[in-house]
Amino acid sequence: MSDQTQETYQNSRLYRLRHSTAHILAQAVMEMFPGESQIAIGPPIENGFYYDFDLPRALTLEDLPVLEKRMCEIIAGQHKFIRTESNIEQARKQFAHQKYKLELIETISQTHTVEGTAEKNESDVISFYTHDTFTDLCRGPHLDHTGEINPKALKLLSVAGAYWRGDSNNIMLQRIYGTIWSTPKELRQYLWTVEEAKKRDHRKLGSQLGLFHFSSDIGPGLPLFTPAGETLRHLMESYVRDVQTRYGYQHVWTGHIAKEDLYKKSGHYENYRDAMFPAMTDENMTFRLKPMNCPSHMTLFKEMGKHSYRDLPIRFAEFATLYRYEKSGELTGLTRVRSVTQDDCHIFCTPNQIQDEFALALDLIQEVLGRYRFTDYRVRLSLRDDDGKYVQDDEKWRIAQSALKTALDNSGLDYYTEAGEAAFYGPKADFMARDVLGREWQLSTIQVDFIQPSKLSLTYHGEDGQEHTPVVLHRAVTGSTERFLGVLIEQYAGAFPLWLAPVQAILIPITDRNLEYCQQLRTTLQDNGLRVNIDTGNERMNSKIRKAQVQKVPFMLIVGDKEEQSKSVSVRLRSGKNMGAQTIDEFISITNQQISSGD
Numbered sequence: 001m002s003d004q005t006q007e008t009y010q011n012s013r014l015y016r017l018r019h020s021t022a023h024i025l026a027q028a029v030m031e032m033f034p035g036e037s038q039i040a041i042g043p044p045i046e047n048g049f050y051y052d053f054d055l056p057r058a059l060t061l062e063d064l065p066v067l068e069k070r071m072c073e074i075i076a077g078q079h080k081f082i083r084t085e086s087n088i089e090q091a092r093k094q095f096a097h098q099k100y101k102l103e104l105i106e107t108i109s110q111t112h113t114v115e116g117t118a119e120k121n122e123s124d125v126i127s128f129y130t131h132d133t134f135t136d137l138c139r140g141p142h143l144d145h146t147g148e149i150n151p152k153a154l155k156l157l158s159v160a161g162a163y164w165r166g167d168s169n170n171i172m173l174q175r176i177y178g179t180i181w182s183t184p185k186e187l188r189q190y191l192w193t194v195e196e197a198k199k200r201d202h203r204k205l206g207s208q209l210g211l212f213h214f215s216s217d218i219g220p221g222l223p224l225f226t227p228a229g230e231t232l233r234h235l236m237e238s239y240v241r242d243v244q245t246r247y248g249y250q251h252v253w254t255g256h257i258a259k260e261d262l263y264k265k266s267g268h269y270e271n272y273r274d275a276m277f278p279a280m281t282d283e284n285m286t287f288r289l290k291p292m293n294c295p296s297h298m299t300l301f302k303e304m305g306k307h308s309y310r311d312l313p314i315r316f317a318e319f320a321t322l323y324r325y326e327k328s329g330e331l332t333g334l335t336r337v338r339s340v341t342q343d344d345c346h347i348f349c350t351p352n353q354i355q356d357e358f359a360l361a362l363d364l365i366q367e368v369l370g371r372y373r374f375t376d377y378r379v380r381l382s383l384r385d386d387d388g389k390y391v392q393d394d395e396k397w398r399i400a401q402s403a404l405k406t407a408l409d410n411s412g413l414d415y416y417t418e419a420g421e422a423a424f425y426g427p428k429a430d431f432m433a434r435d436v437l438g439r440e441w442q443l444s445t446i447q448v449d450f451i452q453p454s455k456l457s458l459t460y461h462g463e464d465g466q467e468h469t470p471v472v473l474h475r476a477v478t479g480s481t482e483r484f485l486g487v488l489i490e491q492y493a494g495a496f497p498l499w500l501a502p503v504q505a506i507l508i509p510i511t512d513r514n515l516e517y518c519q520q521l522r523t524t525l526q527d528n529g530l531r532v533n534i535d536t537g538n539e540r541m542n543s544k545i546r547k548a549q550v551q552k553v554p555f556m557l558i559v560g561d562k563e564e565q566s567k568s569v570s571v572r573l574r575s576g577k578n579m580g581a582q583t584i585d586e587f588i589s590i591t592n593q594q595i596s597s598g599d
């Protein structure tokens, strides 16, 4: 959740609803273990709430319906949520038997310590919320009374272990997760989304579709792509490459390793060393696997000779595989990997060109996201605040920030600003796109940079006859090939649109007699640019069709004697729909139409 969304959420009725329901859960658990339960904390979270407990026995899934039933009774009691306030001493008394609450009270009393003195401020106010028989140490806010909750929109979901205060040196508590919505319909929608997300998990679908593998012989976070997976990567990259070429970008290639000194000059060594793979040293030089492209592109800019303001903007793009030392515990499927291929671009321009270049990049990003059926997105514009971390050049910041705002205003895109979230080297814009399940992904990004170009001594000859430092825009459109492929698998539930499907059609001969005709057809289809396989296995036709459906192949072309005689194919879709007999020319024109419409 973005900071802004988080803030809106905290002020919403849904937040109070979830917070109130968490209190009711704690009451129900305390009643289940009278005098034997220690309660910890229970906040609302995105899509629900949880509460942590220290209990005499392990909870099981069978406990959840029992607790839910009791919660419904408490809800029906229409108990008011009453706020009271007291001081630290009274709070200690109130929670004398609740050790976790006592620890929280001590933390509160310490953070309230008068500045500059070691004394505790014992008179500080602590607030409680009480409903029915339950009182919690709580800042609020809450609903007026429990009757405002619709018990049919409530569901307890799971039990998990959670360390007290998230610290693995502490005791492991039991956490109950639940969800509550305003209406039962919203609950149903949410539960459907969760189920659907599990079915669409790209790790699961990726192996079902045979797209990639991880191997302990290769190492964690280093995916291997199968022929089908590499076909997808290639199609994604060549599509973006074509669009970029049309928008005036030039593609370059800058390799996989570079001297460590380069990253010392650029500032990456200082700021990103932990994310870099260890150094490789030969007799007298030290190298690093490239963690990012910027220093290489900037060096190339410099090596290509003197630049005049007339040559700018210059736009370098590269699909470069970079290596990042992500912690092994943080690696997940394709979304967090150690070898990551960015669709990276660096635009070298004058300060006056920032607005036009930014607007052009916005257009390009919208075109690409639209092609992948991401139509619901907004832009987060991160600006500076008055914090000292930002480089001092106020005039450059003013120009860049107003250029970005103007371009966004002109674009008509939905955007919001966040002060103080800019990178230290300049303002940036990130595209937050919703997928079909309503989940928000950060995909494209455009960042303005005043710092690196001067660190690497880039210059251009200005209209005034003087040497100037160019501004650089860092731009990624899909982010990385690996992560974006993971997102796409989930977005399409593995059923890639025809233009992107690794295998677009599979020929299924009914008998071995039809195999030769299938081979001729394949040649014809391949000559027309289609990606086609023949299923030569000896299973029955129906099981071949099922196999192709599981593989989500867009078209199944069934060929028996009848089709062979009439020079046609019987066309079936992966949805199960039967399109009947088509001549091969008819089929080719259907696919051409579908590919050009982007379906």
Ligand SMILES: [Zn+2]
Residues within 6 Å of the ligand: 019, 023, 042, 129, 136, 137, 138, 139, 140
């Ligand atoms: Zn509370």
Ligand SMILES: [Zn+2]
Residues within 6 Å of the ligand: 292, 293, 294, 345, 346, 474, 475
């Ligand atoms: Zn960059």
